[in-house]
Amino acid sequence: MSVKQEKRKLLLIGPPNVGKSVIFNRLTGLDVGMANYAGTTVEYKAGAANLNGEEFTLIDAPGTYTLDATNEAEQVAVDMLADEPEAVVCVMDANNLESSLYILLQVLEKELPTVVVLNRIDLVEEKGLSIDVDLLEEKLGVAIIPTVAVTGQGFAELEKTILETVDQLAEYSFKQFSEEERWQLAEELAVSAQQQGSELGLLQREQWGEWLVQPWPGLPLAVLILGIIFAMVIGVGLGIRQYLLLPFFRNLVFPKIIYLVEGLALPISLERILIGEYGFLIKGLEWPFGLVFPYVISFYAALSVLEDSGYLPRLGILLDGLLSKIGLSGSNIVPLLLGYGCAIPGIMSTRAMGSQKERLMVAAMISLAIPCIAQTGAIISLLAERSILIVFFLFLISILALVLTGFVLDFFMKGAQPYTVVEVPELLLPKWNVLGKKIWIRIKNYIFDGAIPMILAIGLAALLYESGALVFLGRAMRPLITGWLHLPEEAAVPLVLGIVRRELSVLPLLDMELSSLQLFIGALVGLFYVPCIAVLATLAREFKISIAVGILVATTSIAFLLGGIMTRLGELILV
Numbered sequence: 001m002s003v004k005q006e007k008r009k010l011l012l013i014g015p016p017n018v019g020k021s022v023i024f025n026r027l028t029g030l031d032v033g034m035a036n037y038a039g040t041t042v043e044y045k046a047g048a049a050n051l052n053g054e055e056f057t058l059i060d061a062p063g064t065y066t067l068d069a070t071n072e073a074e075q076v077a078v079d080m081l082a083d084e085p086e087a088v089v090c091v092m093d094a095n096n097l098e099s100s101l102y103i104l105l106q107v108l109e110k111e112l113p114t115v116v117v118l119n120r121i122d123l124v125e126e127k128g129l130s131i132d133v134d135l136l137e138e139k140l141g142v143a144i145i146p147t148v149a150v151t152g153q154g155f156a157e158l159e160k161t162i163l164e165t166v167d168q169l170a171e172y173s174f175k176q177f178s179e180e181e182r183w184q185l186a187e188e189l190a191v192s193a194q195q196q197g198s199e200l201g202l203l204q205r206e207q208w209g210e211w212l213v214q215p216w217p218g219l220p221l222a223v224l225i226l227g228i229i230f231a232m233v234i235g236v237g238l239g240i241r242q243y244l245l246l247p248f249f250r251n252l253v254f255p256k257i258i259y260l261v262e263g264l265a266l267p268i269s270l271e272r273i274l275i276g277e278y279g280f281l282i283k284g285l286e287w288p289f290g291l292v293f294p295y296v297i298s299f300y301a302a303l304s305v306l307e308d309s310g311y312l313p314r315l316g317i318l319l320d321g322l323l324s325k326i327g328l329s330g331s332n333i334v335p336l337l338l339g340y341g342c343a344i345p346g347i348m349s350t351r352a353m354g355s356q357k358e359r360l361m362v363a364a365m366i367s368l369a370i371p372c373i374a375q376t377g378a379i380i381s382l383l384a385e386r387s388i389l390i391v392f393f394l395f396l397i398s399i400l401a402l403v404l405t406g407f408v409l410d411f412f413m414k415g416a417q418p419y420t421v422v423e424v425p426e427l428l429l430p431k432w433n434v435l436g437k438k439i440w441i442r443i444k445n446y447i448f449d450g451a452i453p454m455i456l457a458i459g460l461a462a463l464l465y466e467s468g469a470l471v472f473l474g475r476a477m478r479p480l481i482t483g484w485l486h487l488p489e490e491a492a493v494p495l496v497l498g499i500v501r502r503e504l505s506v507l508p509l510l511d512m513e514l515s516s517l518q519l520f521i522g523a524l525v526g527l528f529y530v531p532c533i534a535v536l537a538t539l540a541r542e543f544k545i546s547i548a549v550g551i552l553v554a555t556t557s558i559a560f561l562l563g564g565i566m567t568r569l570g571e572l573i574l575v
Contacts, residue, residue: 014091016063240294295377308430326406339366528559
């Protein structure tokens with residue numbers, strides 16, 4: 001009887017945003033799985049790596065700047081090192097050498113077989129600089145492989161070096177340093193290893209980098225850049241929607257679907273479920289793909305440009321002073337912006353924050369006033385044709401609500417003021433091939449995590465609508481809908497559907513004969529309305545059920561209270 005031998009473990013460790021995921025994907029291919037680390041909610045990736053015929057299990061530790069265990073992600077990285085993998089592959093950023101050397105020194109102090117990847121070496125060379133790899137190898141006593149992860153440069157040498165390292169039967173020892181000594185050594189090594197070349201391009205980019213983080217001209221530039229991004233998201237999305245996708249579905253696809261279904265001579269109730277008011281085969285394609293998908297494309301293209309250009313960390317530094325007024329730090333801008341893609345990754349990214357107060361504040365702000373991309377697309381689809389100004393005004397209210405929520409939570413919640421820790425990458429023009437791959441991955445995620453659940457929810461809505469259940473619920477909510485919000489009774493149906501998918505609290509309003517004010521009120525209530533079931537489940541898992549219930553009650557109450565107030569203000573103005 002043979003016993004199956006467990007694969008040897010390699011641990012991939014390093015700071016965020018240094019190409020660690022690209023390195024992991026190149027070494028493992030498609031054989032990748034996700035899991036929560038035991039006893040935590042922190043996720044990590046694991047995959048099978050075949051290195052010149054030898055099989056390993058490669059584990060991608062959560063990205064971390066230090067091993068000081070100041071948050072849950074750092075603690076998981078420390079625990080993974082304590083499991084004594086066969087070898088550690090530590091990824092350094094050639095473009096931010098000193099901070100990378102600091103975490104490398106902490107890894108080496110664990111006295112495990114270690115191979116160092118010096119990634120993004122191309123960015124250093126583009127600036128006319130170089131790094132003396134031989135010097136670093138001599139000083140640190142480890143193999144250092146320069147790589148360019150996005151092109152695969154250096155990976156043959158990396159695989160060979162990993163195999164040589166795990167096959168050595170040597171005892172590893174390394175001096176233990178204090179934090180001050182470690183930073184001093186990291187600085188000395190970085191200064192001695194970096195060799196200057198032509199500085200013209202570097203100086204120009206550094207100058208722009210400094211301008212973007214200073215109040216002047218950083219704040220006006222931020223307004224200009226974000227304004228252009230906002231206009232591009234709406235303009236490009238509207239163009240794709242109006243001139244490509246909607247004509248495709250309405251002129252080519254839907255007539256054929258209706259013809260085929262009507263030709264089947266189905267019972268009238270089943271026919272309505274398929275092609276009626278909430279027709280599964282019609283709305284199930286039109287809403288997620290014809291109306292929302294165009295804005296998914298434009299939003300993720302814009303977000304990817306901001307990420308790959310290196311602007312997002314600088315925006316965080318620029319806004320640090322403003323965010324500190326509401327108890328947050330500049331680095332919190334990243335999870336807040338992630339929330340505009342989807343609330344779930346935005347909430348999950350709070351795991352790297354240093355305090356529970358900070359985590360709760362950001363999670364509550366995302367749940368209350370940040371629409372996910374599907375809901376954003378629905379809101380723009382609903383309002384943009386009436387007036388771009390209404391869209392702008394709605395998102396302005398969203399931002400004001402975020403600020404007010406921050407003030408209130410910071411006042412009532414106890415905790416230390418967070419500090420900003422941001423790795424600032426070089427300002428660069430995005431590489432279009434990398435940009436295209438990133439957008440494609442995010443589009444696939446939308447299809448599987450957004451569009452397919454939305455289609456299923458629409459199918460459920462069609463069943464409930466044809467059974468009369470939604471009409472019954474609408475009548476029960478009539479005092480609130482017609483009496484308080486001054487919307488027609490049928491507007492209760494989207495609010496019921498919004499519990500399943502937030503964008504469904506908005507999309508059905510498109511087919512109702514509503515005034516501009518009523519459309520605005522419907523979108524406003526939908527914006528602040530109850531988080532969808534998936535978000536509530538995430539809140540319960542990341543924190544506890546009482547937190548999820550509290551956010552559910554708060555968002556719903558604020559949505560209807562604000563909706564009624566704005567209804568009366570709008571009617572006074574329009575009289």
